[in-house]
Amino acid sequence: MGSFDGAETCELVGLFLLSQLNKLNIDVGLYRDDGLAVCKKAQTPKQIEEIKQKICKIFKNNGLRVTGEANKKIVDFLDTTLDLRKELYKPYKKPNSCVTYIHKHSNHPPAIIKNLPKGINHRLSTNSKNEEIFKQASTEYNQAVERSGYNTTLQFDKGKEKTITDRTLRPEETKKRERKITWYNPPYSKNVATNVGKTFLRLINKHFPKNNKLHKFINRNTIKISYSCLPSFKQTILNHNKRLLKKQKIENSTTPTILCNCRKRNECPLDGNCLTKCIVYQATVTQPATKKIDTFVGLTDNSFKTRYNLHKSSFKLEHKKSSTKLSEFIWKLKSNNTYHKIEWQILKKQKSYTSDMKYCTLCLQEKFEILKNAPTLNHRKELFTFCVHKKRHLLSNFTALPL
Numbered sequence: 001m002g003s004f005d006g007a008e009t010c011e012l013v014g015l016f017l018l019s020q021l022n023k024l025n026i027d028v029g030l031y032r033d034d035g036l037a038v039c040k041k042a043q044t045p046k047q048i049e050e051i052k053q054k055i056c057k058i059f060k061n062n063g064l065r066v067t068g069e070a071n072k073k074i075v076d077f078l079d080t081t082l083d084l085r086k087e088l089y090k091p092y093k094k095p096n097s098c099v100t101y102i103h104k105h106s107n108h109p110p111a112i113i114k115n116l117p118k119g120i121n122h123r124l125s126t127n128s129k130n131e132e133i134f135k136q137a138s139t140e141y142n143q144a145v146e147r148s149g150y151n152t153t154l155q156f157d158k159g160k161e162k163t164i165t166d167r168t169l170r171p172e173e174t175k176k177r178e179r180k181i182t183w184y185n186p187p188y189s190k191n192v193a194t195n196v197g198k199t200f201l202r203l204i205n206k207h208f209p210k211n212n213k214l215h216k217f218i219n220r221n222t223i224k225i226s227y228s229c230l231p232s233f234k235q236t237i238l239n240h241n242k243r244l245l246k247k248q249k250i251e252n253s254t255t256p257t258i259l260c261n262c263r264k265r266n267e268c269p270l271d272g273n274c275l276t277k278c279i280v281y282q283a284t285v286t287q288p289a290t291k292k293i294d295t296f297v298g299l300t301d302n303s304f305k306t307r308y309n310l311h312k313s314s315f316k317l318e319h320k321k322s323s324t325k326l327s328e329f330i331w332k333l334k335s336n337n338t339y340h341k342i343e344w345q346i347l348k349k350q351k352s353y354t355s356d357m358k359y360c361t362l363c364l365q366e367k368f369e370i371l372k373n374a375p376t377l378n379h380r381k382e383l384f385t386f387c388v389h390k391k392r393h394l395l396s397n398f399t400a401l402p403l
C-alpha cells in the first residue's frame with residue numbers, strides 16, 4: 001500500500017485470490033483492496049457467517065489479513081450504496097471527504113475543462129437509481145461545481161440506461177483489429193498562443209503527402225494528438241525539495257564520495273572522475289600521422305571504470321574484437337600498424353530507467369548525443385535500440401519471497 005506500483009500489485013494478488021475464492025460458490029468481486037460478495041441462494045445467517053470465515057481463512061493461508069462483515073443488506077462499496085431491501089442504489093461518499101474539482105480557469109486542456117461537469121453528471125446519474133435520489137445527492141456536487149467557477153446545474157440523465165447498454169460490446173466487436181495509432185502528447189499551457197495541435201497536424205499533411213513513401217504509415221489516421229497535463233504545482237515543489245535535501249545529505253555525509261580509484265592519478269581516463277555512474281561518454285580516436293579524428297558515443301549505467309575495462313579488454317582480446325564499433329575500428333588500426341591515441345570524456349550525466357518515471361533518460365540522452373555530435377564510429381541502427389535498463393525491473397527477475 002502506498003508504494004509506486006501498489007495498484008498493479010493489488011490487481012495481480014486480487015486475481016489470484018479470486019481464483020481461490022471461486023470454490024466457495026459465491027458471487028464475489030474485488031476492486032484493489034475492496035471486495036463485495038453476494039450469496040444468492042437462500043442461506044441462513046449462520047451459513048453466511050461460515051462462508052465469511054472461509055474467506056478469511058483463504059486470505060490467512062496466503063499470509064494476508066482481511067476484515068469483513070457478513071449478513072448485510074445495505075452496503076457502501078466504493079462510491080455507491082447498494083440496498084438489497086429496497087432494491088436501490090445511490091451515490092456514496094465518505095462522511096468527512098470534501099468534493100473539489102479543478103477550477104474553470106485553471107491551466108488545463110480545454111477538453112478537460114469542458115467535459116468536467118458532463119463527467120460528474122454522468123457518474124452521478126449512473127450511480128443513482130432514480131431522479132429523486134439524484135437530486136438528494138447532487139446538492140453537494142452542485143456546490144462544488146459552482147466553487148470551481150462553472151455555472152451549470154447538474155441534471156439527472158434519463159438516457160443513462162441506454163448509455164450502459166451501448167457500452168457493452170457485442171462479441172464480433174471485441175475481435176475488431178486494433179489500429180496502430182501513434183500519439184503525440186505535448187504538454188498543454190494556456191500561455192502558449194500557438195495552436196500546437198493544429199500546426200502539428202498541418203505539418204503531417206505537408207511532409208507526408210499521398211505520394212510520399214511513408215504516407216501509408218504516417219497520415220492523419222495513424223498519428224493523433226492529445227494534450228497532456230504537467231505535474232501539479234504541489235508535485236513540482238515536492239520534487240524540488242527532495243532534490244535539495246538529497247544534495248544536502250550528500251554534502252553533509254562524513255564519507256567523501258570517491259570519484260577515482262586509479263593507482264596513478266595522472267593515468268585516469270577521465271581526469272579523476274572514472275567512478276562516475278550513469279553517464280553518456282565519448283571516445284575520441286586521433287591518428288597524429290594523418291590528423292584524422294574519429295568519435296564514438298556510448299553509455300553506461302554502471303561506473304565508467306567498469307565500462308572502460310570492458311572496452312580495454314575488447315581492444316586486447318581478439319575474440320571480443322567485434323563487441324563494439326569502436327573495438328572493430330581499433331583492431332583495424334592495429335592491423336595497419338597505425339599509431340593512435342584514445343581520449344575519453346563525459347558528455348552528460350543522466351538517470352536510467354526507474355519504474356516511476358516510465359522512461360529512460362540515459363538511453364534518450366545517448367540517442368540525442370548521437371544525433372547532435374554525429375560520431376563517426378556509431379552505427380545508425382543504434383538510434384533504434386530498445387532500452388536495456390527497463391528489463392531489470394521486470395517481475396520475472398525476482399524470485400518469490402517465502403510467506
Ligand SMILES: [Zn+2]
Nearest residue numbers: 260262268274
Ligand atoms: Zn580514475
Ligand SMILES: [Zn+2]
Nearest residue numbers: 360363387389
Ligand atoms: Zn535505458
